[in-house]
Amino acid sequence: MSTKISLDQWQALIAVVDEGGYAAAAEALGKSQSAISYAVQKIETELGIRAFTLEGRRAKLTETGDMLYRQAKLLLEEAGRIENSAIQSSHGWEPLVRLAADALFPRQQALCALVTLAEESPLTRVEFQETVLSGSEEALLRHEADVVVTGRVPPGFMGDHLMRVRFIAVAAPDHPLHQKGELSLEDLRAHRQLVIRDSGKRRLDSGWLGAEQRWTFSYGGSRREALLRGLGFAWAPETEVEEDLEAGSLKPLPLKEGGERYGDLYLVYADGQYAGRAARFLGESLKASCRNPDTDH
């Protein structure tokens, strides 16, 4: 493997782009302009390409330069991550754990696990991202989370089965669908379905059911509002609508067939066997909370 270009050199290039100029880059990196200039030139001569062109008195990225910038940025992030994880692997708890959980996962259980973690390691900060459909997978692939609860485990990752989620079709009690007695899936097709938008960049249509009309919500809370107002029906995870069912503000649709759908959720560590101590602890807490759902608090 060649590797003629050092990380410092890539960093110089990145700084020039991010800071908008050689001088600013030098400032940001605590070096002199000429050092930056030297580093960038070195990249250009070593690779035999031009990363910047002098557009007037301003440096402008070339097409090639843009490619290098993006890739190098990932490279540096990767390098930084390795160093951090090294430090954390020997010392105790990492300072930050990022959890990405599919919205299907009961929020209660996630919070419960986070509380358990906080009790064990109060100094570990937490970032909690709620994702929809491909969002959790994406967080994993982009290394934007350390612990992920997802419905699909991408190839190359190990997933622990966490729980099975039961979906039921629900609507407000005064919704027209509740006036018809037993329903077939065909009956649903004619009514408005309320779905939640994929939080991933690539919007996957989950295609639950080919309803003619569908309204899309970016967040479960707003969908619930719409459901309560009778604006449509939805396939919702049992746990999400439990309270509304008890309160009678939502009622399950009386489907003849296919009245239940299931989805599975898996626990995945972004760093596999090298997950940090806090990540591992959080993962175990999540698993525990799925084994004894009664001990919720």
Place this chain on the structure above:
Amino acid sequence: MSTKISLDQWQALIAVVDEGGYAAAAEALGKSQSAISYAVQKIETELGIRAFTLEGRRAKLTETGDMLYRQAKLLLEEAGRIENSAIQSSHGWEPLVRLAADALFPRQQALCALVTLAEESPLTRVEFQETVLSGSEEALLRHEADVVVTGRVPPGFMGDHLMRVRFIAVAAPDHPLHQKGELSLEDLRAHRQLVIRDSGKRRLDSGWLGAEQRWTFSYGGSRREALLRGLGFAWAPETEVEEDLEAGSLKPLPLKEGGERYGDLYLVYADGQYAGRAARFLGESLKASCRNPDTDH
């Protein structure tokens, strides 16, 4: 971003592991032994960890060191790739294009596109990997291919729809299923199904159909043999069994319902908009061959 450790230092660590010792690593990198020692120590002091322990007179990786080794190896590969792609982005054709195509994709069309590429750029070498199910996705995620034909586009990648594949259930003419007249899916369940093994590390069961018995083949050719001998039935892409159907050595099963299944194939570039010239050309050829399947040769 911290990045206290340089690529050269990581390279030293990697060489020590790969070559089995400091002295050998020095030899391999064309440096002195003390330089290696210095580099590794620098990593250890900067990160405050120990990568090696002296086990007797031999250096042995610690748990932490093992983690670093693996991650650093990826880091260096990444760095090398960036440099290469930079060089290629300005100069013409890259020297190597790696195509990973799902086995569902008609081999004829893949080869046809490769021939077109070879005519245009004879010096570009080609690596062609045939994958099954998650295998193509995995090739993409691990950056083991430049151009991928896959049934599933992982989040974060852009996929062009290439073609729709029609599956039909087939068996040899003398197979018991052909004696029964019209069949339901239930009838299939009782017979042996011949499936192709997922080529990804994580073996996904595609769960086409819950047959009680299934035999798994790692390669389509061997499954065909088994089909011809009447050892079971299979869901096969239309194009794959075309000839056998014409020759009468296989017959489609007369299913009452669900006699057809469909799968979609997408074209994905591993490097997105920065795909090399040859990769792009190959991708376009693949798309063209799907638009005019008649021009095959």
Place this chain on the structure above:
DNA sequence: GTCGACATATCAGATATTTCGAAGATATTG
């Protein structure tokens, strides 16, 4: 136990690379 072969650690000086500061080049601004 003592010795030699082997493997890594350490040290001082040599070498290479990176950085700095100042001066130079070029384009924009008023």
Place this chain on the structure above:
DNA sequence: CAATATCTTCGAAATATCTGATATGTCGAC
């Protein structure tokens, strides 16, 4: 056209890395 802003260039200085010699420690043989 001067004043300003920005990147380049260049020699000198600072820093990091490397080398070769030597130290330390282990293993196995006798």
